[in-house]
Amino acid sequence: MPRSIISKLLGATLPGCTTYCEGNAVPELPEVETTRRGIEILLQNHTVDTVNIYDKRLRRPVTENLPSILPGAKLSKVTRRAKYLLLDFLYGTLVIHLGMSGSLRVVSSKSPRQKHDHVEIHFSGDLCMRFRDPRRFGLLLWLESNPMEHTLLRDLGPEPFDPVCDGGYLFDRSRGRTLAIKNFIMDAHIIAGVGNIYANESLFRARVHPGRAAGRIGLRRYQRLSNVIRSVLTGAIEVGGTTLRDFVSETGAPGYFGHELQVYGRAGEPCIHCGQALRSKMIGQRSSFFCSGCQR
DNA sequence: AATCGCGCCTGACGGC
DNA sequence: TGCCGTCAGGCGCGAT
Numbered sequence: 664m665p666r667s668i669i670s671k672l673l674g675a676t677l678p679g680c681t682t683y684c685e686g687n688a689v690p691e692l693p694e695v696e697t698t699r700r701g702i703e704i705l706l707q708n709h710t711v712d713t714v715n716i717y718d719k720r721l722r723r724p725v726t727e728n729l730p731s732i733l734p735g736a737k738l739s740k741v742t743r744r745a746k747y748l749l750l751d752f753l754y755g756t757l758v759i760h761l762g763m764s765g766s767l768r769v770v771s772s773k774s775p776r777q778k779h780d781h782v783e784i785h786f787s788g789d790l791c792m793r794f795r796d797p798r799r800f801g802l803l804l805w806l807e808s809n810p811m812e813h814t815l816l817r818d819l820g821p822e823p824f825d826p827v828c829d830g831g832y833l834f835d836r837s838r839g840r841t842l843a844i845k846n847f848i849m850d851a852h853i854i855a856g857v858g859n860i861y862a863n864e865s866l867f868r869a870r871v872h873p874g875r876a877a878g879r880i881g882l883r884r885y886q887r888l889s890n891v892i893r894s895v896l897t898g899a900i901e902v903g904g905t906t907l908r909d910f911v912s913e914t915g916a917p918g919y920f921g922h923e924l925q926v927y928g929r930a931g932e933p934c935i936h937c938g939q940a941l942r943s944k945m946i947g948q949r950s951s952f953f954c955s956g957c958q959r
Numbered sequence: 960a961a962t963c964g965c966g967c968c969t970g971a972c973g974g975c
Numbered sequence: 976t977g978c979c980g981t982c983a984g985g986c987g988c989g990a991t
Contacts, residue, residue, distance in 0.1 A: 689984065722967075722986075746985075763984050764969075779969090798968045800985065815987090842962065851986080859984065948964070949984070963991080972982090 690761040692823075692856035692896055695746045697903030698767050702750070702792065703741040705769045709786040710737045711752075718781040721796065722762060725782060726805035733757075733784065733805075744811070745819050745855035747802075755807040758815070762800030768793055820853045823892050828854055830886030837877040837885070844880060845873035846947040848892070857892060860927045861899070863952050865892045867926040872958040873951045874944070898923070926952040 690698070711733040719725035726732075736752040743749065748767075750757040759767070772791040776783065782794040782803055794803060802815075810816055821828040836853055837844075848854055849862050857865070866873045869888040871880065880888075902923070925935055930943035934954040943952050 691985095720968095760985085762968095762986080796968095797970070798984090800968065802986095840961080846962090849985090947962095950982090961991100963989105965987105965989085967986095968984105970983095972980105974980090975978090 689763055689858065689860065690746065690765060691858040691861055691899070692746055693861075693899035693903050695748060695761060695856075696743055696900050698761070699741050699743045699748055700903075701769065702748070702767065705790060706738050706786055706792060707741065708737060708739070709788055709790060710735065712785040712787060714785070715783045716781070717776070717783075718799070721781065721799050722760070722802045723804065725803045729757075729782075729784075729803070729805055738786070744816055745822070745851055746858075747816060749810055755805055756810045758802065758804040758806055758810055758813070759794065760802035762796060762798065762802065764798040765794065765796035765801035768795070818852050819855045820851060822855050823857065823889075823896055828889065830882060830889045833889055834880075834882045834885040837880065840877040842877055843874045843946050844871055844877045844888075845949075845951055847877035848888070849947075849949075854892070856896075859949050860924065861892070861895055863927045864924060865895050867953060867958060868895065870958050872955070873953050874946055875959070926954065928952065 714730040714733050716725055716727070716729060719727060732755070733752070736754065738750055738752060740751040741748065742751070746760060748759040748761075750759065761767070769790055769792050772785050772789045774791070776793070777795065779797045780793045780795045781799070784792045786792065794801070804815075806813055821832070833848075833854070837847060840847060845862050845866060848857050848865070849859065851857075863873065865888065869884065869891040871884055871888060926941055929941050930952055931940050933939065934941055934957060937954065937956045939954055939956040941952055941954055943950055945951065
């Protein structure tokens with residue numbers, strides 16, 4: 664890996680923060696955004712040399728003719744919609760989802776492929792983007808028409824940072840809904856990109872009980888919740904910047920700051936506000952963590 | 960229309 | 976030591 668590449672990444676990190684990498688972290692929106700930035704910094708305007716597909720069996724089969732489509736194409740732009748990454752080339756878009764266990768890293772073309780590296784795209788400048796996904800819940804799809812009109816992306820709700828996605832919006836969408844608020848905010852058709860971990864964290868900070876019916880929460884609490892969701896995600900994205908250097912390591916990938924999680928995975932530990940033991944419960948087949956004293 | 964529950968998949972972990 | 980069951984969970988889909 665050339666020194667100039669390393670310095671590009673180091674230049675993207677925040678001063679005064681240390682690197683942290685959790686190997687098996689589930690990619691949530693902040694990890695996807697961090698990955699987007701890493702790819703953009705390293706690969707924008709680079710041209711594809713070759714593509715190798717070693718295992719096409721993902722959530723959907725990997726577009727089979729990528730190796731004949733992509734070579735010669737220049738990566739013009741890397742964007743994100745919900746947890747989907749969109750790599751724009753002149754004649755189409757490569758849509759990538761990391762699923763439960765996926766990661767992308769950019770390494771030297773000469774570095775050996777590792778277990779579960781299912782797809783690799785070699786770019787000009789000795790750079791290789793590898794898609795690794797042990798559980799194969801991810802997705803790599805080549806689209807030649809507008810990706811936003813594809814069924815996977817078409818019906819997604821607004822991004823949390825979109826000004827329209829405020830407390831009033833969530834309040835309006837939730838009227839008459841009886842499902843738990845946690846399931847409501849994890850529905851990507853309502854608000855895009857809130858996964859289990861940050862749903863738990865956001866509800867704790869907003870002091871809303873995860874099991875409460877979405878339709879029985881008032882406007883003011885939704886305003887607080889939407890602000891909290893934005894600040895939690897923003898904070899995690901900023902931290903992600905400090906892990907960008909892991910993007911070029913063989914073993915690492917951008918990860919969380921695990922110690923910033925206040926409730927997730929902390930059943931039995933004391934609530935940081937009231938000291939009461941945090942509880943866990945399955946809500947909508949997903950583990951939920953909360954403080955029954957602070958959250959109503 | 961809304962809600963619920965399943966299945967995809969592998970690795971980690973705990974119990975025996 | 977090894978085997979087996981359970982859990983983790985994003986997402987789409989089918990059933991109710």
